[in-house]
Amino acid sequence: MMDQFNLRYSRLSKLVLVPLIILPLLILQIASSDLDSDRQSLIAFANSVPHVRELNWNASSSVCSWFGVTCASDSSRVIALRLPGTGLYGPIPANTLGKLDALRTLSLRSNFLSENIPADISNMTFLENLSVQNNNLSGNLPISLPSSLIVVDLSFNSLSGQIPDLNLPKLKRFNISNNNLNGSIPNSLQKFPNTSFAGNSLLCGTPLPPCSRFFLSPSSPPLESSPTPSTRSSTNNLSTGVIIAIAAGILTVLMLLALFVLVCMLRKKSNQSNGVRRAKEKSSNGGRIEKAVEKSSSGAREAEKNKLVFFEGCSYNFDLEDLLRASAEVLGKGSYGTAYKAVLEDGTLVVVKRIKDVTIGKREFEQQMEIIGNIRKHPNVLPLRAYYHSKDEKLLVFDHVPTGSLGFHLHANRESGRTPLNWESRVKIALGTARGLAHIHKEGGSKFTHGNIKSSNILVTQELDTRVTDFGLAPLMNFPAIPRNMVGYRAPELIETGKSSQKSDVYSFGVLLLELLTGKAAVPSIGSEEILDLPRWVQSVVREEWTAEVFDAELMNYPKIEDEMVHMLQIAMACVVKSPDQRLKMDDVIKMITDLGQPDSENRPSSEDRSKDSTLVTSPLEET
Numbered sequence: 220m221m222d223q224f225n226l227r228y229s230r231l232s233k234l235v236l237v238p239l240i241i242l243p244l245l246i247l248q249i250a251s252s253d254l255d256s257d258r259q260s261l262i263a264f265a266n267s268v269p270h271v272r273e274l275n276w277n278a279s280s281s282v283c284s285w286f287g288v289t290c291a292s293d294s295s296r297v298i299a300l301r302l303p304g305t306g307l308y309g310p311i312p313a314n315t316l317g318k319l320d321a322l323r324t325l326s327l328r329s330n331f332l333s334e335n336i337p338a339d340i341s342n343m344t345f346l347e348n349l350s351v352q353n354n355n356l357s358g359n360l361p362i363s364l365p366s367s368l369i370v371v372d373l374s375f376n377s378l379s380g381q382i383p384d385l386n387l388p389k390l391k392r393f394n395i396s397n398n399n400l401n402g403s404i405p406n407s408l409q410k411f412p413n414t415s416f417a418g419n420s421l422l423c424g425t426p427l428p429p430c431s432r433f434f435l436s437p438s439s440p441p442l443e444s445s446p447t448p449s450t451r452s453s454t455n456n457l458s459t460g461v462i463i464a465i466a467a468g469i470l471t472v473l474m475l476l477a478l479f480v481l482v483c484m485l486r487k488k489s490n491q492s493n494g495v496r497r498a499k500e501k502s503s504n505g506g507r508i509e510k511a512v513e514k515s516s517s518g519a520r521e522a523e524k525n526k527l528v529f530f531e532g533c534s535y536n537f538d539l540e541d542l543l544r545a546s547a548e549v550l551g552k553g554s555y556g557t558a559y560k561a562v563l564e565d566g567t568l569v570v571v572k573r574i575k576d577v578t579i580g581k582r583e584f585e586q587q588m589e590i591i592g593n594i595r596k597h598p599n600v601l602p603l604r605a606y607y608h609s610k611d612e613k614l615l616v617f618d619h620v621p622t623g624s625l626g627f628h629l630h631a632n633r634e635s636g637r638t639p640l641n642w643e644s645r646v647k648i649a650l651g652t653a654r655g656l657a658h659i660h661k662e663g664g665s666k667f668t669h670g671n672i673k674s675s676n677i678l679v680t681q682e683l684d685t686r687v688t689d690f691g692l693a694p695l696m697n698f699p700a701i702p703r704n705m706v707g708y709r710a711p712e713l714i715e716t717g718k719s720s721q722k723s724d725v726y727s728f729g730v731l732l733l734e735l736l737t738g739k740a741a742v743p744s745i746g747s748e749e750i751l752d753l754p755r756w757v758q759s760v761v762r763e764e765w766t767a768e769v770f771d772a773e774l775m776n777y778p779k780i781e782d783e784m785v786h787m788l789q790i791a792m793a794c795v796v797k798s799p800d801q802r803l804k805m806d807d808v809i810k811m812i813t814d815l816g817q818p819d820s821e822n823r824p825s826s827e828d829r830s831k832d833s834t835l836v837t838s839p840l841e842e843t
């Protein structure tokens with residue numbers, strides 16, 4: 220009896236107890252293998268995507284404690300990955316992040332990620348928040364995104380093609396502004412404001428202006444492609460009288476247009492001659508600036524026939540004779556000629572640039588001077604005060620900035636215990652330069668370029684206010700008009716074609732930012748190391764993960780600036796992207812530098828946010 224009971228008991232215990240013990244173990248094992256697979260995916264991602272900031276994803280520590288990683292409360296899966304502003308470079312490889320199929324939040328904003336958004340993102344069937352704004356992502360949008368998405372931010376990338384009719388029923392926030400998208404906005408996304416789509420010049424339809432027939436919404440009814448029979452017949456039935464009337468109308472409009480253009484041209488010409496004040500001509504020789512001018516030419520004799528041309532708003536009261544009598548000290552020899560500090564007899568101090576190798580004629584020279592001189596006043600731009608043109612001499616007159624150039628402050632006397640340019644000053648100079656350059660671009664017109672952005676052309680006042688100088692001179696020389704002294708600042712397409720553009724100016728500006736960050740010169744100069752290709756050098760250092768070596772040793776003593784430096788590095792690298800169209804625009808640069816160091820809850824989590832309890836799951840609407 221007892222034996223029978225024992226037998227039954229042992230069978231029962233096998234039936235009940237074994238599953239009771241084994242099942243949880245099995246569940247645990249499955250859970251741990253899921254977490255292990257998440258770990259593998261993250262490691263594969265980190266191994267194939269270079270990054271400026273170290274991630275500290277050690278195989279020995281728990282994946283749930285890794286930087287930027289958040290796990291579910293039972294530590295079974297990775298549910299959030301937040302790596303904003305980490306300096307991630309290059310494409311997001313397929314089969315890495317796409318395998319994190321329990322992810323709810325993916326935030327990779329403000330990096331340098333490029334190429335397509337991988338299609339396997341659609342495997343993340345729980346994804347609620349996708350924030351990849353401020354990268355260089357390109358190509359078409361994936362045709363399907365997880366239907367669980369609540370927040371999608373893809374703004375400030377280079378995405379192109381049409382927006383597919385995505386099935387995102389839960390979507391509450393959507394931003395795809397500032398890309399290269401075209402076509403019409405699908406019906407399902409038309410409920411979002413126009414700021415969600417702005418900055419895509421070829422995008423149309425509600426909430427943007429209506430589409431032409433070439434850009435139909437994937438979900439809107441097709442437009443009639445051919446005229447209706449009634450319109451066709453009415454066209455065919457136009458009487459000869461009507462046709463003659465239309466022809467006469469067109470002819471009148473054309474004549475009026477021609478008249479209008481003629482009047483405009485005459486007006487412009489008279490404005491130009493009124494826009495300048497010509498200085499009184501005197502005829503006297505001898506003076507030290509004149510000696511510099513006279514050496515090789517009959518400049519002084521020519522001067523008698525020519526005039527010093529001042530621009531409006533200039534308060535100088537001297538003439539060519541005064542200038543020629545001024546004492547002169549050479550400031551330096553540049554790509555366009557020699558710059559002198561000239562002290563006039565009444566004590567007025569100016570800088571005179573003697574331009575050589577001008578290959579264009581007088582009229583073209585004057586036209587270019589008019590464009591430069593008429594750029595309106597701006598606190599960050601050094602205005603051209605006057606110019607002089609004769610057969611043998613070409614002179615430009617500027618205000619003197621006694622405190623010298625950024626190049627001087629950054630590179631001179633490094634070894635001799637000087638007071639280094641601190642981080643705050645560097646940010647102020649970067650911002651001033653960006654503002655000055657943006658103003659020059661706007662005022663000069665879309666074809667007008669600075670053409671010679673480099674640290675010796677960024678003058679810095681006592682108060683660290685920036686004055687951008689030496690702009691618009693490249694067209695005075697014939698093709699290829701690339702200043703010799705700007706080797707390390709030249710954009711790849713400028714080297715190739717010899718033509719500067721506003722985009723090649725952005726590239727040079729990016730190199731200037733790298734110069735501010737690294738303290739290394741982009742042109743060979745006395746007392747500085749010869750690193751001529753700063754973008755390439757920085758990229759190689761970042762790739763090898765020697766991040767700390769990128770930054771100027773002089774900056775290392777300032778506390779709590781690492782975040783700002785990394786962010787500035789990102790701005791710089793987004794200016795020196797190889798493809799001109801993918802470079803930042805100066806207005807965006809200004810905004811980004813202005814935002815530097817501001818607590819940016821919308822765009823940047825603070826370090827406290829990053830170290831939050833890994834089990835804390837916040838609403839995706841709050842955690843972009």
Ligand SMILES: Nc1ncnc2c1ncn2[C@@H]1O[C@H](COP(=O)(O)OP(=O)(O)OP(=O)(O)O)[C@@H](O)[C@H]1O
Binds near residue numbers: 557
């Ligand atoms: N208005 C100014 N006030 C004070 N220093 C100036 C002024 N303009 C130029 N300089 C300084 O004079 C030196 C020579 O200037 P210059 O513009 O001729 O040559 P560069 O800047 O070295 O090269 P590039 O001619 O290619 O621009 C530079 O160190 C420059 O910073």
